[in-house]
Amino acid sequence: MQPLRLLALTAILQGSSVLGAECSGSFDAITAKDFTAKLDPGWNLGNTLDATPDEGSWNNAPVEESTLDYAKSAGFKSVRLPVTWTHHFTSESPDWTVDSEWLQRVSDVVDMITSRDLYTLVNVHHDSWEWADVTQSDANQTMIEEKFYRLWYQIGTKLACTSSLVAFESINEPPCETAEDGAKVNRFNEIFLKAINDAGGFNPQRVVNLVGGGSDSEKTSQWFELPANITNPYAIQFHFYSPYDFIFSAWGETIWGSDADKAEIETTLDLIRGNFTDVPLVLGEYDASPTNTEPAARWKYHEHLVRTAAKYDISTILWDNGLDHLDRTSGTWRDPTSISIITTSESNSLPDSTEDASATSQWSSAYIFLKVGDEVTDQKLPYLFNGNTLTSISDEKGTALAADAYAVSSDAITFSSTYLSTLDTTNPGILATLTLEFSAGASPTLQIVQWDTPSLSSTSAAASSVSGSDLSIPITWKGLSKPAAVKALTSSGTYLFDDWTQYLGPLQQARATYNNQWNWDEENVILTSAAIDAVVAAGEDTVFTFEFYPRVDESNAVNFTLTV
Ligand SMILES: *[C@@H]1O[C@H](CO)[C@@H](O)[C@H](O)[C@H]1NC(C)=O
Ligand SMILES: *[C@@H]1O[C@H](CO)[C@@H](O)[C@H](O)[C@H]1NC(C)=O
Ligand SMILES: *[C@@H]1O[C@H](CO)[C@@H](O)[C@H](O)[C@H]1NC(C)=O
Ligand SMILES: *[C@@H]1O[C@H](CO)[C@@H](O)[C@H](O)[C@H]1NC(C)=O
Numbered sequence: 001m002q003p004l005r006l007l008a009l010t011a012i013l014q015g016s017s018v019l020g021a022e023c024s025g026s027f028d029a030i031t032a033k034d035f036t037a038k039l040d041p042g043w044n045l046g047n048t049l050d051a052t053p054d055e056g057s058w059n060n061a062p063v064e065e066s067t068l069d070y071a072k073s074a075g076f077k078s079v080r081l082p083v084t085w086t087h088h089f090t091s092e093s094p095d096w097t098v099d100s101e102w103l104q105r106v107s108d109v110v111d112m113i114t115s116r117d118l119y120t121l122v123n124v125h126h127d128s129w130e131w132a133d134v135t136q137s138d139a140n141q142t143m144i145e146e147k148f149y150r151l152w153y154q155i156g157t158k159l160a161c162t163s164s165l166v167a168f169e170s171i172n173e174p175p176c177e178t179a180e181d182g183a184k185v186n187r188f189n190e191i192f193l194k195a196i197n198d199a200g201g202f203n204p205q206r207v208v209n210l211v212g213g214g215s216d217s218e219k220t221s222q223w224f225e226l227p228a229n230i231t232n233p234y235a236i237q238f239h240f241y242s243p244y245d246f247i248f249s250a251w252g253e254t255i256w257g258s259d260a261d262k263a264e265i266e267t268t269l270d271l272i273r274g275n276f277t278d279v280p281l282v283l284g285e286y287d288a289s290p291t292n293t294e295p296a297a298r299w300k301y302h303e304h305l306v307r308t309a310a311k312y313d314i315s316t317i318l319w320d321n322g323l324d325h326l327d328r329t330s331g332t333w334r335d336p337t338s339i340s341i342i343t344t345s346e347s348n349s350l351p352d353s354t355e356d357a358s359a360t361s362q363w364s365s366a367y368i369f370l371k372v373g374d375e376v377t378d379q380k381l382p383y384l385f386n387g388n389t390l391t392s393i394s395d396e397k398g399t400a401l402a403a404d405a406y407a408v409s410s411d412a413i414t415f416s417s418t419y420l421s422t423l424d425t426t427n428p429g430i431l432a433t434l435t436l437e438f439s440a441g442a443s444p445t446l447q448i449v450q451w452d453t454p455s456l457s458s459t460s461a462a463a464s465s466v467s468g469s470d471l472s473i474p475i476t477w478k479g480l481s482k483p484a485a486v487k488a489l490t491s492s493g494t495y496l497f498d499d500w501t502q503y504l505g506p507l508q509q510a511r512a513t514y515n516n517q518w519n520w521d522e523e524n525v526i527l528t529s530a531a532i533d534a535v536v537a538a539g540e541d542t543v544f545t546f547e548f549y550p551r552v553d554e555s556n557a558v559n560f561t562l563t564v
Contacts, residue, residue: 020200023161027202030164032233035207036280039078039119041306041342042317043071044285046324049109050082050125050172060322061329068112070331075343078119080284080317081109082172084126085151093143096150103158114165121209121237121284121317122159123169124151134184135175141184145191152195160201168196169209169237169284176213182223185213190227197232209237209282217268221275235280238272240265241287245508246301249292251501252485252511254362254551256288256297257304257355265308273312283309287319290335292514294484294549295366296353299444302341303348310345318342340442348441349390352382352411357505362484362551366444368415369550372428372452372478376421380414381446388438393446396433420448428452428478451479453556454548456525460561463535463542471532472524473560475546483525485511485547486518490540497534507551518544527562535562 030038045067051058071079088102106122113120124132132144152168159166170192174185189210196203210227212220217238224236243264245253272281286305288298309316320326326333333339341348351365363369365381390408393401405419413436423431432448457474487510488496495501495510497517502509512518512531519526525546535542541564547557 020198020203021157021160023201025161027205028164029205030207030233032207032235032280035119035164035167035233036235036282036315039121039282039317040310040315041076042078042080042119042121042284042315043074043076043326044080044082044317044319045071045109046082046319047321048082049106050084052084052126052130053087055105058322063109063112064328065112066331067326067328068116068118070326070328070333072116072118074326074333074339076118076318078121078317079113080121080123080169081106081113082123082125084130085124086127086130094146094150096147098151098154103154106155107158107162110159110162110166114163117165119165119167121167121169121282122155123172123209124148124155125172127151128171128174132171132188133175135177135181145187148188149191149195152192153199156196156199156201156203160199160203162202164202164206167207167209167235168192168203170211172211173215173239174211174213176216176219176223179223182213182219183225185211185223186225186227193227193230193232204231206232208232208234209284210234211237215239215284217272221272235282236276237282237284239285240268240283240305241285242268246293246297247288249485249514250516251498251504251513252487252508252547254294254297254484254507255354255357255359256293257300257353258357261355262304262308265305269308269312269314273314281312281314283314283316285319286316287324288338289324290338291323292482294353294362294364295335295337295445296351296364298335299337299341299348299350299366299442300353302338303350306342316342337442337444344441346440347386347388349383349385349388349436349438349444350442351444351446352384357508360506361553362507362549364549365413366446367480367549368420368446368448369479370420370425370431370448370450372425372450376417376425378414378417379420380412382412385411385438386441388440390436391439392437393434394437401434415448423448423450425450430480449479449549451548451550451556454478454546454558456546456558456560459559460563463532463562463564466562467529467532467536469529470519471527471529472521473526474523475520475525479556480549481520481522482548483518483520483546484549484551487545487547488512488517488531488534488542489545490535490538490542492540494538494540496531496538496542512544518546525560527560532562535564539564 047058088099091097212224246256288301353364354362434446517531
């Protein structure tokens with residue numbers, strides 16, 4: 001990094017023309033179009049420098065050099081660096097001084113990224129709702145604008161001499177409900193540009209990402225206006241977490257991939273591209289997390305999203321909060337198949353899975369499910385080869401399966417009972433994790449799961465005695481160690497939540513929402529305090545039915561009753 005000399009250190013008044021930082025060396029200028037193309041595919045260092053109050057406060061330790069090596073070796077070309085500044089101001093109006101140690105830390109992490117020749121986008125992250133929320137009725141617009149300018153002036157000064165691998169993104173997901181809010185978001189973009197240009201250095205040539213309301217594609221299309229006099233090369237960034245129910249495991253939605261599902265992605269990307277025909281576009285956050293989504297559905301989703309984005313010339317940056325994809329401690333990717341789908345541009349072979357919203361059961365070719373006690377027979381898995389041929393299947397040790405272990409047809413792989421019978425079936429659970437290699441593209445995993453219905457250590461509790469906190473119910477897993485969905489019906493047959501789900505398919509009716517109402521850990525299924533409160537409010541005994549994969553109704557589900 002080039003040494004930085006400051007010509008002007010005193011408090012800078014907004015609107016005044018000042019001399020900014022001067023850098024030695026030169027800046028290898030890049031167009032926004034090239035920057036955007038080269039950052040693809042990108043990865044987000046989420047829940048880290050954006051955590052509040054400080055780095056390390058959420059589920060990740062402070063970032064280490066190795067984290068960036070893992071991202072680079074997985075094939076990512078950029079690391080978006082979300083940063084929350086709220087808790088790092090050391091003075092108030094009018095200076096809004098940012099703690100110099102924090103600025104140094106951000107600068108050091110930027111160096112860790114760029115020293116690996118990775119592109120980066122530095123932003124102002126949760127500040128958007130912590131102090132820069134223009135939708136609040138008591139928002140002091142003068143104060144917000146003053147603080148926002150001062151913040152970006154200081155970031156711009158600190159990072160003024162960084163190379164052209166570094167771009168700035170004005171603000172993350174600014175709250176925005178109306179056209180008037182949209183105009184205030186446009187003001188953020190203007191102030192941001194003024195501040196970084198006033199800060200000087202290489203900033204006047206630096207690529208920037210501008211945003212619209214909520215970093216949402218529709219609000220951006222509706223209300224975004226390009227700042228007058230913009231001279232920086234710019235791209236527009238937006239985010240996409242849709243469909244909500246699949247991404248967030250709401251209302252029992254564990255299926256993705258119908259024509260309508262695919263059309264929704266296509267339409268969203270087509271419309272934003274249609275609104276910004278000549279502007280480089282960055283899809284700065286998207287994710288179907290391995291934590292809570294079904295693998296075959298998730299792989300189809302990632303494949304379709306990145307391919308459709310590429311078709312519309314939109315670069316993508318995967319969200320990762322540290323629990324989603326990269327285990328930063330061990331350096332392993334929790335779902336390597338998704339990562340290779342995202343980082344390859346080759347055609348991928350993928351397991352087939354239920355795509356029908358009216359299905360009454362859900363099977364997935366990401367697994368072979370063997371039921372405890374059933375005779376082991378040949379297992380046929382529908383597979384979408386997409387023009388590739390299967391070249392090998394290997395086990396955890398890397399040993400290739402013998403030729404008679406499986407047979408391949410044009411649309412399926414059939415595993416022989418001879419092979420399946422060699423597996424140790426003493427206990428239910430994952431018997432084997434296989435890796436399938438194809439002539440091109442990703443190498444999906446395939447797990448062989450012996451399952452039986454899990455059992456709970458207790459089957460009821462009095463809601464009043466457990467209210468006020470989450471209720472953990474010890475479980476003995478007997479297959480995959482996570483629930484698929486949870487149904488909640490009161491004793492009179494009423495849906496505890498969202499009775500409109502009666503209009504959804506049989507696997508979604510009366511189902512609650514992951515994280516808000518239910519959860520799990522290694523040893524428990526969990527009803528949240530919100531779910532318990534809902535039972536108390538309903539005043540009726542309520543049966544929670546925990547359902548597991550494969551989703552085959554009552555035969556793979558257990559009940560827990562909260563009484564009133
Ligand atoms: C709004 O912020 C400005 C600038 O910080 C300040 O001078 C003014 O007093 C604030 N107004 C109110 C109503 O707090
Ligand atoms: C754009 O430039 C013109 C001419 O220099 C100036 O009058 C105007 O205030 C500028 N607009 C903004 C938003 O900076
Ligand atoms: C621009 O976006 C809006 C909102 O999504 C959409 O209604 C409109 O059709 C889009 N325009 C074009 C030309 O795609
Ligand atoms: C759960 O309880 C409901 C309602 O009492 C019942 O219809 C269903 O069969 C039970 N399911 C299981 C898996 O015990």
